[in-house]
Amino acid sequence: MQLLQQLINGIAQGCIYGLIALGFVLIYKATETVSFVQGELMMLGAFLGLILMTVVGFPYWLAVPSTLLAMVAFGVLIERIAVRPILGEPAFSIVMLTLGIGYVARGAIMMIPGLGTDFQALPVPYRDQTVEIGGLMIGAERLVAVAVTVILCLLLFLMFRFTRIGIAMQAASQSQLAAYYMGIPVRQLNGLVWGMAAGVAAVAGLLLAPIVLIDSNMGFIGLKAFPAAVVGGMTSLPGAVLGGVIIGVIESLAGYTMPEGFKDVAAYVVVLIMLMVRPNGLFGGQFRKKV
Amino acid sequence: MRFIFKLSYDQDIRLAKHSGHVFWYGLLLMSLLLAPWVLPAYWSTLITLTMIYGIVGLGLMLLSGFTGLFSIGHAAFMGVGAYMQAVLTSMGWPFPIALLCSMAVSALVGAVVGLPALRVRGIYLAIATLAFAFIVQEVLVRWESITGGNRGLAVGMIDLFGWKTSSPTVFYYVCLILTILATLGVLNLLRSATGRAFVAIRDSEISAQSMGVNLARYKTLSFAVSAALAGLGGALSAHMLRFISPDQFGIVQSIDLLLIVIIGGLGSVHGAFFGAIFLIATPQAISLAKDFLPSALGQTVGLQSLVYGLILIAFVLFEPMGIYGRWVKIRTWFELAPLYRKGLFKRQKSFQKTERLK
Amino acid sequence: MSTGNLLSVQNLSVRFGGLAAVSNVSFDVRRGEVFTLIGPNGAGKTTVLNLISRIYQPTSGDIHFDGHCLTAMKPDAVAGLGIARTFQNIELFEQATVLQNLLIGRHTRSHGNFWQHLLFTPSVWEDERAAREKVEEIIDFLDLQHYRDTVIAGLPYGVRKVVELGRALCVEPKLLLLDEPSSGLNTEETNDMAFWIDDIRDDLGIPILMVEHDMALVSRVSDRVLAMNHGEVVALGSPAEVKAHPDVIEAYLGKSQDVSTLRRRRP
Known part of the structure; x- marks a missing residue:
């Protein structure tokens, strides 16, 4: 029973990892740039929600959409101001750029007096409620995390499969230049991708906030998104979420069955093994240069 | 403007390409030699720290700037070197021998971490090094009987075969000598076949391979040398700080090391030292500036992080070649004045080219 | 055979x-x-x-x-x-000069191990001189003198093709x-x-x-x-x-x- 409990906790935690990885994979797949800022975007999302609810006084149901909207706008802004000018530069320049944005975001939050340096709780309506399923007591915040993740994935799938914009994004991810020649506004699409990634990260932040406390360093959880993305294959959206869940479950089980310390590195051990055995992940494609 | 007439092959092979080099680097060496006698003690401490980070930066530069393999976990190698040095010196080993051993062990660990590099590259490799760094840090925390866990470890003074000294001036000269040796070593590698093989791997693996470069060998070598230099820097910083703990060698430190190579200028030996100067000088500048800022702003903890981030963004956006690139531009301006054109270093804007295949 | x-x-x-x-x-x-x-x-x-x-x-x-x-x-x-080769779509080292590209061609013909390279011993020095002599021969052979110190990224396609041929020839x-x-x-x-x-x-x-x-x-x-x-x-x-x-x-x-x-x- 205890094991099952751990499993469910792991899945819920894994959904958060998966969502952060999802944003990361969205950007990587579409623009081939690696974003190290996803964790900080999540942190910003959580803080924005917190500020809207506690300082501005919005009710939860108003705070959530406004947070999402603001974060999507912020993502588009990042792309427009910072990423677009260095399109075509070596990938690592962009990695450093996103690290820089992360530094700024963390620094800016820390500078908010009275808020940035403390641990804060997000006052969600379902806080501290539990649901009993077959004798298991499950925190409502975990159930919400899983449910929202599933719904979000479904929406994204429908978008990529059936909408014009989704198909255009897929085309651009194959070859930006070719897509541009076909009349697809690649730059605007990249902006939209960043917006979506920021939005997804904000969702992750709002879902994680009730489970842990909010603080300015919570963005470091975003580093766990990389193992998730690698396990999922870096370029596969369902792979990212599934990878996140796998990492979450392994971590939770490692914490339950193994000595202290293994929980924190389980994700990284898994990713190292994965890179040695199957570098393209579970769902990634094989690329090979033609000469 | 200086015109160099090439009369012999030696001119291309020599490190100092012309008399100007000899003069300026001689001057730099002289001022570094005199510094502890002229400057206040605090300044020589800062220079010592800069040299230590310069050595580590040099290692990362060799790996990332010249071999094209990015490591987001380089602080772990510093950690290995630092702990090795702390443990060996506490067992009474003389400083130079302990130092060599620390470097050797770091190199060995580096070679092991380089193993994923034989299969994966780019972001995958970066993630592998990141994962490795977390694991090393956790080992340092949990292996309490050796490392003292989170409580940390005190490090003794340096012991040159029985002559123990805690004098910062002696330590300054030790660091100076090691910095010079490390720099010369790296420069020698870069002008030999080994260095050219590194650069070949950076630019096109498939082509390097068909020119006879053994990818596995040279990638592992690059990791090993880079880790050895990081281990050297770590060991020196352990003696400098007199105290080490696992959190000194975490992800934040690793990113600081990346700042050195990116802000210094990727792919230049100068860049490693420019970057180290930046890394050491910025916190000093910020703490100086705090006195002039309104107290509400000056007291907050986030200021340093904010400033670092902004500087990093500015460099990537406006000066991708780092401080070294800016330095080259200024130098060229002086050499060509009044003929310098703004577009001289301009690069073409383009769409993202795939780096999935290299 | x-x-x-x-x-x-x-x-x-x-x-x-x-x-x-x-x-x-x-x-x-x-x-x-x-x-x-x-x-x-x-x-x-x-x-x-x-x-x-x-x-x-x-x-x-x-x-x-x-x-x-x-x-x-x-x-x-x-x-x-x-066995040396060239490629259909040119695989040169873009950020290096013509001379450096040709020197990489000498890789298999260079001597010395890592430690000798690290110390740049006289034998390595001699080796470098020999490599440069051979490279100059190839530069002469293919009429590349004009481009010796130009970075590949700035060269026209036709010249790159010749440089790649030269690099393969440097392998002897x-x-x-x-x-x-x-x-x-x-x-x-x-x-x-x-x-x-x-x-x-x-x-x-x-x-x-x-x-x-x-x-x-x-x-x-x-x-x-x-x-x-x-x-x-x-x-x-x-x-x-x-x-x-x-x-x-x-x-x-x-x-x-x-x-x-x-x-x-x-x-």
């Missing part, structure tokens, strides 16, 4: 998934000849080259070079044996593999390329195995030609023989009755 054969390829096959890219190809390259692979697009010519330089792993078959079996070797070991190869040496070159540059190929064979004595589309160039420089289609050998012989071979004509133009079929299908 007879004494005249430098490279001998026997029953070479490779499959990518379900596609037989090369099937059962056998041929020999003799010392001192220019041997050309021709065939329509997708015939598997470049794949054969990639198999010889070990970028691809053959499914079956043998490749012997100068008494060594290549099938169990790594690409860098193949280069060490003295026993066999040179050229993948479409004239692609992307204008008439004048193609003419120069033909002269160089002649000179490489006659003056430097290096045999060449090349893939080429330009039939004028092929006829002019080749000693023997192998025509391929759909991964299989169609014809082998002198340029004139192969050009006149009915199967080769069919491979390029299709069967005569096919034309009428095609016409009928068109709307």
